Amino acid sequence: MASKPRIAITLAVLSLAGMVAACGGGDDAADDKPAGAAQSGSGDTGAALTMWTRAATEAASGRLVKEYNATHKNQVKLTVIPTDNYQARVAAAAGGDNLPDLFASDVIYAPNYTSQGLYLDITDRINELSFKDSLAPAHMRLGTFEDKQYTVPHTLDLSVLFWNKKLYEEAGLDPETPPKTMKEFAEHATTIREKIGGDTYGTFFGGNCPGCYVFTFWPSVWAAGGDIMNEDGSASTIDDPNMAETFKIYNQLVQDDVVAPAAKDEAGPTWTGVFPKGKIGVMPMPSTTLGAMPPDMDIGVAPIPGPDGGESTFVGGDVIGVSASSDQADAAWDFLAWTLSEEAQVELLAKNKDVVARTDLANNKYSAEDPRVVLSNEMVAKGETPFALNFGATYNDPTGPWLKVARDAVYGDNVEQALASGKESLTQSLAQQ
Amino acid sequence: MIETLRAPGRARARRSYWRLRPLKGIGYATPVAVMVAVFFVLPLGLVFWMSANRWRLLGSPTFNFPDNYTRIPENQLFLDSIVFTLKYTAIVTVVLSAVAMGLALLVQEERRGTGFLRTVYFLPGAVGFAAAGLLFYGFYAQDGPLDDLLQATGLVDEPVRWLGTPNAALFSTIAMVIWRFAGFNMLILLTGLQAIPMDVYEAARLDGATRRQIFRHITLPLLRPTLALMLVLSVTGSLLAFDQFFIMTRGGPDGSTTSIVMVLYREAFTRFDLGFAAAVSVVLLVALVLLNTLQLRVLLRGE
Numbered sequence: 001m002a003s004k005p006r007i008a009i010t011l012a013v014l015s016l017a018g019m020v021a022a023c024g025g026g027d028d029a030a031d032d033k034p035a036g037a038a039q040s041g042s043g044d045t046g047a048a049l050t051m052w053t054r055a056a057t058e059a060a061s062g063r064l065v066k067e068y069n070a071t072h073k074n075q076v077k078l079t080v081i082p083t084d085n086y087q088a089r090v091a092a093a094a095g096g097d098n099l100p101d102l103f104a105s106d107v108i109y110a111p112n113y114t115s116q117g118l119y120l121d122i123t124d125r126i127n128e129l130s131f132k133d134s135l136a137p138a139h140m141r142l143g144t145f146e147d148k149q150y151t152v153p154h155t156l157d158l159s160v161l162f163w164n165k166k167l168y169e170e171a172g173l174d175p176e177t178p179p180k181t182m183k184e185f186a187e188h189a190t191t192i193r194e195k196i197g198g199d200t201y202g203t204f205f206g207g208n209c210p211g212c213y214v215f216t217f218w219p220s221v222w223a224a225g226g227d228i229m230n231e232d233g234s235a236s237t238i239d240d241p242n243m244a245e246t247f248k249i250y251n252q253l254v255q256d257d258v259v260a261p262a263a264k265d266e267a268g269p270t271w272t273g274v275f276p277k278g279k280i281g282v283m284p285m286p287s288t289t290l291g292a293m294p295p296d297m298d299i300g301v302a303p304i305p306g307p308d309g310g311e312s313t314f315v316g317g318d319v320i321g322v323s324a325s326s327d328q329a330d331a332a333w334d335f336l337a338w339t340l341s342e343e344a345q346v347e348l349l350a351k352n353k354d355v356v357a358r359t360d361l362a363n364n365k366y367s368a369e370d371p372r373v374v375l376s377n378e379m380v381a382k383g384e385t386p387f388a389l390n391f392g393a394t395y396n397d398p399t400g401p402w403l404k405v406a407r408d409a410v411y412g413d414n415v416e417q418a419l420a421s422g423k424e425s426l427t428q429s430l431a432q433q
Numbered sequence: 434m435i436e437t438l439r440a441p442g443r444a445r446a447r448r449s450y451w452r453l454r455p456l457k458g459i460g461y462a463t464p465v466a467v468m469v470a471v472f473f474v475l476p477l478g479l480v481f482w483m484s485a486n487r488w489r490l491l492g493s494p495t496f497n498f499p500d501n502y503t504r505i506p507e508n509q510l511f512l513d514s515i516v517f518t519l520k521y522t523a524i525v526t527v528v529l530s531a532v533a534m535g536l537a538l539l540v541q542e543e544r545r546g547t548g549f550l551r552t553v554y555f556l557p558g559a560v561g562f563a564a565a566g567l568l569f570y571g572f573y574a575q576d577g578p579l580d581d582l583l584q585a586t587g588l589v590d591e592p593v594r595w596l597g598t599p600n601a602a603l604f605s606t607i608a609m610v611i612w613r614f615a616g617f618n619m620l621i622l623l624t625g626l627q628a629i630p631m632d633v634y635e636a637a638r639l640d641g642a643t644r645r646q647i648f649r650h651i652t653l654p655l656l657r658p659t660l661a662l663m664l665v666l667s668v669t670g671s672l673l674a675f676d677q678f679f680i681m682t683r684g685g686p687d688g689s690t691t692s693i694v695m696v697l698y699r700e701a702f703t704r705f706d707l708g709f710a711a712a713v714s715v716v717l718l719v720a721l722v723l724l725n726t727l728q729l730r731v732l733l734r735g736e
Contacts (some may be wrong), residue, residue, distance in 0.1 A: 087702070087705075091490035091491050091705065095491070106660060112491070260574040261592075262592075265594055266595040390704075393703045397703045398684050399510060399684040399691050400699075400703070403685070
């Protein structure tokens with residue numbers, strides 16, 4: 001059993017963490033080169049840069065850093081921090097003025113940092129990029145605060161429909177035609193469950209995972225032209241008829257036993273591991289998992305439709321910026337600008353089936369080999385990323401209000417009522433200072 | 434010759450020993466005192482100070498006493514968590530005490546194999562708590578080993594939703610906690626049991642006392658201080674429950690297993706409202722101190 005002064009110890013550890021971070025910062029300072037050393041716009045001056053990223057997107061960051069270090073005088077030292085600790089670590093470092101030169105952020109949390117002035121204003125530098133208008137628009141919106149731009153896209157993860165062509169064929173559906181509306185989605189899923197049955201189900205979702213609902217259900221609302229929140233993310237508009245329509249479709253699928261029963265308890269860690277087992281007909285999945293699917297599995301990729309058509313996606317992933325306290329801004333920007341170059345995007349991201357951060361590179365020599373990757377790339381221009389300062393506490397925290405709203409709507413017996421009462425608790429949480 | 438030389442030297446040494454003794458004492462105590470000051474007193478003071486401020490994880494704090502405290506009763510999540518945590522504490526303490534007592538009585542006397550059994554019962558205590566939580570999370574998973582076993586033996590047809598309903602989640606978690614801590618509590622009770630002199634038992638037996646009478650009138654009363662220690666540890670630990678629910682249920686399903694410390698964690702690290710979280714900690718600390726005082730008073734009455 002835990003010892004008595006548990007909380008005190010926790011806080012002591014935290015304050016210590018601050019001290020340790022302070023020591024870490026001290027080491028780096030010795031390697032600092034004056035930022036003024038940069039000449040004629042070139043930031044490649046042999047600077048030693050520090051960079052933080054979260055474990056969830058480590059792979060792509062690692063590849064970019066390795067190649068940059070091999071081809072540049074500047075050297076980036078990447079520190080990977082456990083995803084669950086990332087926000088607390090950044091905040092602690094910010095409090096002690098110990099942020100690294102560069103740090104990435106889950107795009108959803110970028111407004112928390114831009115609004116607190118943790119990132120350097122790089123509006124002018126971004127404006128000098130010839131391809132600035134083709135940078136993932138949803139990411140750029142989240143990195144903008146009060147008309148100033150602070151971050152650029154770093155890694156992208158989109159929600160898209162995966163469908164299992166083998167099961168489609170077995171159920172007598174056309175394996176080359178994905179659902180164009182959520183209603184068709186429900187028909188396809190139901191047909192698969194009815195025609196095949198047994199342990200094969202029509203669809204699946206993370207039914208006890210708040211972030212999964214956000215990622216997979218919201219695009220249906222956007223596809224129909226609706227929205228979940230107001231412009232500045234301070235009030236919920238969850239009673240949007242398209243949200244109700246989407247929840248009703250899933251609610252019916254649950255009642256008809258078309259959704260694999262494990263969905264109800266799926267809290268998130270394993271929600272993407274169900275589709276690759278080959279027993280699910282069609283479901284929204286993260287685009288980044290395509291490369292990890294069984295090679296012999298015939299999978300189709302399609303945009304997430306609205307109840308009656310349209311298409312959208314949740315543009316997730318990470319953005320990255322220069323920290324406001326860095327005294328090596330030119331060198332740090334040199335790295336950022338390079339990560340967005342055609343060379344880095346195509347040879348390091350597209351080659352690995354990752355989604356590229358630039359819409360003008362959607363069709364590149366690697367994606368051309370796989371039309372499914374082109375589709376994901378093109379969806380970057382059409383997708384959305386929701387903006388809210390209290391996003392984490394409201395929508396991602398399992399003890400926050402959103403999970404209850406979503407579960408009431410999917411597993412309860414009155415969708416409208418669940419959303420109407422949810423609107424109040426969500427707005428309260430969003431508006432909290 | 435040597436003796437005479439040594440004697441006054443020894444006296445001198447003894448004198449300087451007595452003169453240096455207080456200094457030596459301070460020397461020995463200093464490291465611990467510094468540790469306690471830096472790791473306990475200082476953070477404790479900081480918690481009180483934080484609870485009197487609007488203290489966001491980002492940005493600079495501003496004094497706002499007593500806002501953080503007056504906001505506590507408005508936090509429905511916190512109020513619900515108190516009810517849940519008390520319920521959890523009651524169940525865990527009763528079950529854990531019973532199981533630990535049973536185990537302790539089983540291996541109390543030296544017989545063939547008791548050493549082996551004691552080790553076996555205690556071993557789960559050597560597993561880290563978080564690791565134990567993850568282990569059981571794996572056991573309970575759909576299509577996990579526990580379901581496979583039950584289905585293979587024909588005991589159940591459908592997968593059991595171990596963490597799927599509020600009660601299932603609560604009792605599945607309690608099972609893990611019992612597994613993890615029964616051995617440790619058994620060890621505490623064992624030390625108490627072995628401190629009871631054998632002749633008391635022998636005298637009772639000579640007087641014709643039954644096993645039940647011996648347990649009721651000899652073992653239990655003489656074990657009282659040990660029981661008090663175990664209960665205080667169990668109640669305090671359960672009221673501060675966090676790891677098990679954070680790892681195994683994340684407070685779900687439907688927020689039904691959200692403990693007080695989980696609310697604290699949410700306020701501090703999801704909502705970044707350290708001031709409010711500190712106020713909750715202070716309230717919790719005061720409640721624990723009061724509760725422990727009361728508990729010890731009742732349990733050690735007349736000792």
